[in-house]
Amino acid sequence: MSRSINLAVIPGDGIGQEVVTQGLKVLSAVLPQDVKLETKEYDFGARRYHATGETLTDADLEQLKQHDAILLGAIGDPSVPSGVLERGFLLKLRFAFDHHVNLRPSKLLPGVETPLAGEPEIDFVVVREGTEGPYTGNGGTIRTGTPHAVATEVSLNTAFGIERVVRDAYARAQARPRKKLALVHKNNVLVHAGHLWTDIFEKVGEEFPEVTTEYMHVDAATIYLVTQPERFDVIVTDNLFGDIITDLAAAISGGIGVAASGNINPSGAFPSMFEPVHGSAPDIAGQSKADPSATVLSVALLLRHLGYEAEAARIEEAVSADLAERVGGPARTTDEIGDALAVRVAG
Amino acid sequence: MSRSINLAVIPGDGIGQEVVTQGLKVLSAVLPQDVKLETKEYDFGARRYHATGETLTDADLEQLKQHDAILLGAIGDPSVPSGVLERGFLLKLRFAFDHHVNLRPSKLLPGVETPLAGEPEIDFVVVREGTEGPYTGNGGTIRTGTPHAVATEVSLNTAFGIERVVRDAYARAQARPRKKLALVHKNNVLVHAGHLWTDIFEKVGEEFPEVTTEYMHVDAATIYLVTQPERFDVIVTDNLFGDIITDLAAAISGGIGVAASGNINPSGAFPSMFEPVHGSAPDIAGQSKADPSATVLSVALLLRHLGYEAEAARIEEAVSADLAERVGGPARTTDEIGDALAVRVAG
């Protein structure tokens, strides 16, 4: 029986192309010979926007839908007004493909530098809701440009949307040795959304009696992330709080050079998308300075999602070994790191 | 000419009473003899709520209005449902007295422990908007308790509200040696509120040509706070982002044991309120373990607000010296720390 992966590849802007090239190199190297890898590249991002004014059309979505998964480099460029590509492409895709599980693991690998003192133990995963909250684009402005302007942002939260991501997080906690799950919100101030999250968190918890739970306000969570990161195993949280704490989580566990993420639709109704947490870093684009590790680790998440667990684990071990070896060594180019990882996973 | 301070004192819950006692002790010690200090204690918090069901009545507000300023210990107790005292007392007071400048300085004092590696230089102040954003209590829930529940939270942002706090922040940046101001928001996603903030930030900036500015997304700000805290001088941000980053700021600059804050109405139309950033810490209440430094530093902010600059500076020097001396020494009680500080400021 021959297997195949039909992958959509979106290099995007800035360093996107450089890191995606390495991601694909490692992917090819790790896959067993009987797995047929097909890739199709898409030109989304600043170039397409400047050329056509488009960010992501219905026809694009139809095409992307044909793939098994999507690998994205980075989207965003200073030449495009803030929000246009973020909302017109990144968020549009997450919403269109119902990527409600935004998975962001944080693991401090041996030898990797952290801004924290001592030798913190960091190994947790954030399950961020991806299709609701303050990210829905609801809101508006009246009297723009006058002293009487008023702008609103509306956070939308549904029992349906919360329950499915909370259940996903419980299942992940259940499958981990420590079986701990923390809900992060701000239910003492955002009482409407906060109580909905809290109630559902407790209700779904009854299905997972082995999972130990705690609730934490988002402000307190930022404190614990820097003072007791070992406290965390799985965190489930809303879209905006998840955005904020996963950047902090990346910072303490080696930086955004190694932070991977998946925008997952667990039902499989639409392809899931995998991307590094970092942005397009236009300041270092084209200089072969970008660390492709985050993209390569995102490829591991992609493989795990498609059922290639052994290959995913091999990539993670390779990155871990490579990072440990890097300590104190000379700086390497994007390409050199990619080559080294490809050799390791093949070996 | 005799001067006077007519102070409302709200010990509140948990460790509130213990730390406020020390704050008042240091306040009495630092004031020149010709300044008459009058204090009146109020019983807000969990006790009042359990006894009467009230959190803060119109009559209470009338009384509080008569004071020059308010000193608060901490409000909150596990016996009261989450949100009741926060919204019914803390936020109600901030809104009623139009405390739109929530001032939270972060300074890593010599000898104080930080979770960050190396010897970071931390000396910045966050100006958090206090009367708008997602804190207005707008929103609601339909179909509560059913699988079809929907909850909303509405963030309200006005040009009026943003402009006054942004101008306050520019003035503070202008008065500091480095003259740097960062706007923290999430204008690539929360575009309505974000663009209003960004536009006003740029417009008001024209009045302060000497101030160097930068814009930063809130997620990126959490990264810089742990990797380059020396980058920050003054930060201005919205109510919710300010809540989150000031807890992180407190964590990196010595912890919430030393984090002070002011809820300020710069117009003087209503009394301003000063309080430690920490909560009521019911787990250590009554054990004389709480560090009163945050409350004492809040007293310094209170004095500065009322025009007693020399006295404010004396308190800050005393706390700094006391913390430096503490290093490696035995643990001291709340009372012992208060006594030591009172001696220093009097001396």
Ligand SMILES: CC(C)[C@H](C(=O)O)[C@@H](O)C(=O)O
């Ligand atoms: C670029 C932006 C829209 C995005 C987000 O806020 O989700 C990014 O910060 C992320 O975390 O993936």
Ligand SMILES: CC(C)[C@H](C(=O)O)[C@@H](O)C(=O)O
């Ligand atoms: C207790 C809570 C309402 C409050 C806030 O969110 O503002 C607290 O976290 C703070 O920062 O003062």
